[in-house]
Amino acid sequence: PQHLVITLVNEFANMKLEDIAKKTVGKRIFVGWPFLQEAFVQAISDELFRYELANLNVQRQDVRNTQTIKNPQVIKNPHRQDVLEHWRRKADKLEQNYSKRYGTITGTVEVIAHVLMLKGLRRLSNGALVKEYANANEEMDYAIQTTVNSVECEDPRFEEKPATQIAEEFPIHTQVFFLGSPYYGCPGLVVKNAKRNLAVKLIIDINNSSMEPDFGKKIANDFDSRVKYYPSFQVAKRLSMSGLTLSKLTASLYVICKSTDQRVNLGLNLKFEAKKQKVLGYTRKSRDSGWEYSEKAIQILAQYKEKFPEFIQALEEKHKDEIYSAEDFYPKEEAVSKVHAIKEWLRTVEVRDFEKVSLDAEQLDKEAIAKIEQAAVEFTNKKFFKRLVVRKVPRDVLLKPAHSSTRLQGQKFSLGDRVVFVQDSGNVPIAAKGTVVGIERNNIDVVFDASFMSGSTLGDRCSPYRGMTVPGSALLNLTDMQFIDHSRTNHSNGIIGSRSI
Structure with a gap:
């Protein structure tokens, strides 16, 4: 198969940063070539300086009807020391991304456009439809040579419309x-x-x-007060088990029965790290303390330990990460029957019917x-x-x-x-x-x-x-x-x- 490498022509190559700022800052452009998206330029920068709008919130009021600020007030600010060190790494990353992902040679990135992406349309009180861009703190960075000022066909879904008569x-x-x-x-x-x-x-x-x-x-507040959560270190201490054992029990824990060549999941499946899921009413994940468990989850864990103490004790002594064999926990002659006994008990506590939701979800x-x-x-x-x-x-x-x-x-x-x-x-x-x-x-x-x-x-x-x-x-x-x-x-x-x- 043949491979094609594209080299972009930098239309801004021979322009001073100040001239580029006059041409782009406070105006709309299209970024992310070849998959162009509309955006509003709130600043551009090189290794030493950043040209930006003097008052973004005030001046963006003009963007509602034209997507371009008339006579924008642009100020020049030198970078802080931390930005000076970070700027070149950011520019190199933009260049490498185009090279590896798109097979495109952009050339050295000397100027970065800092833009606010188009979010959609917003209806004003007079009925007019105007474009709405991201907030100032949601700035995105693009190499200036991967941007264009206009396109042949704009997306009709984001076409602005003037106010209409009430009738x-x-x-x-x-x-x-x-x-x-x-x-x-x-x-x-x-x-x-x-x-x-x-x-x-x-x-x-x-x-x-x-x-x-x-x-x-009232019912939602009652739900919040009824379902309390405890951080994993408190739960582990309360159940007298290590944090690692707690983590294994509450996730998927696969055990292989060598004599029957079966793989059995003996975990409670209360958390799914890779899928970013939790079990409603049993687990949640906070930014501060990590995984947390409700009283219902703690009760099931306590029952697990009470009914199968030898399994929990053996798990405490093992340091493998993923798969165990039944013989790691029980003598060979009774390993299969013991593992199946745990599996049958798990069915009685209905762990397979738990409601799995994403980590950021809130649900009653x-x-x-x-x-x-x-x-x-x-x-x-x-x-x-x-x-x-x-x-x-x-x-x-x-x-x-x-x-x-x-x-x-x-x-x-x-x-x-x-x-x-x-x-x-x-x-x-x-x-x-x-x-x-x-x-x-x-x-x-x-x-x-x-x-x-x-x-x-x-x-x-x-x-x-x-x-x-x-x-x-x-x-x-x-x-x-x-x-x-x-x-x-x-x-x-x-x-x-x-x-x-």
């Missing part, structure tokens, strides 16, 4: 969600649109028009979720709805389902929060309410108040047809109202009529 964006009968108080999150329909505001017919719960029930937070267990389901049913049975027409509503107090992905970015959730599904597509009915029972990055596990056709059991953690994992931007947090319009906390003057339904 065009909110035609009559448009489905919306209200973001004002006291009806935050209530679904409704546009019944009239004018040049500056709208009239909306809302559907509200008479018994809980101003706030959601807090049963989810089955017991807590069952309580939430019951509380939700009782709450739903007490609901009594009526229609309410509110007038003189500004456009930014209304959320269209199609706008949720660009308006609800960065929304935060906690276990037990009440939420409403605000998208008009997907497997969940629009305006369905529920409670947060799991959080993993931007994926939210929700147990909804009522069952629906496409609902799941969330991995056998809730009742059939009650659960669903959805992106955070598909939900409006009703407990932590992060998009409420505080300037219009009372629309009573705009109420022109109500009717029970």
Whole structure:
């Protein structure tokens, strides 16, 4: 096979750093050739100096409409001593990465572009769509010769759009969600649109028009107080075993029966270091103390030691890392039967049915979720709805389902929060309410108040047809109202009529 090595032409090779700064800082470029991505340049640097925006937060306000700051104020700063030592290593690493990964010769990296990557689109209060870049502390570094000023075809998914007229964006009968108080999150329909505001017919719960029930937070708090975790050194001391033995028992521990040529896992499988997983309600990993274990995990470990003390003692005396033979623990004539006895006991404590989740996930267990389901049913049975027409509503107090992905970015959730599904597509009915029972990055596990056709059991953690994992931007947090319009906390003057339904 033939191999091809590409040599990049550095368009900035004969330019002074000051001239490069004037051309790039405060402007958008495309980085990471050959897989170009849009970014905003907040600084460039060489071995001695860094040219950057004088006030990034203020000047980036201009980027909303043009992705380019008009007349940027760029300042020149010499590197600190630690940066001087680190800069060349960083530049060499960028050059080596292109050489080894892409088969591309960039030439010596003399200038680095410090950029903020394009994250997506954000919708402004006037309805305009503008590009949103990463925060200033999320800076990425690229060799200047691997960047370009423009591309032939830009990604249409990130095309900015100007503000539209209210009547065009909110035609009559448009489905919306209200973001004002006291009806935050209530679904409704546009019944009239004018040049500056709208009239909306809302559907509200008479018994809980101003706030959601807090049963989810109470149950989540009870879960936190019920499930306490202890660092591994405390657990090892409490069980009178070494930390190494504790680590082996709580992971996968394979033992080979030579006479039958079988490999048996005698570990409790409470942690999965390589997969970065933990077992819900039994283990977790903290940055400070490493692996931690709950009381339930400690009880199982204590039972293990009580039922098979000779196995634990032999494990304490062995220093192998991975695989053992049954004869390492028991005499040859009874080794197989003893190992199978341990295996059968492990089945009785149901260690194979533990709920495995990622390390950064937060989740309630089955017991807590069952309580939430019951509380939700009782709450739903007490609901009594009526229609309410509110007038003189500004456009930014209304959320269209199609706008949720660009308006609800960065929304935060906690276990037990009440939420409403605000998208008009997907497997969940629009305006369905529920409670947060799991959080993993931007994926939210929700147990909804009522069952629906496409609902799941969330991995056998809730009742059939009650659960669903959805992106955070598909939900409006009703407990932590992060998009409420505080300037219009009372629309009573705009109420022109109500009717029970």
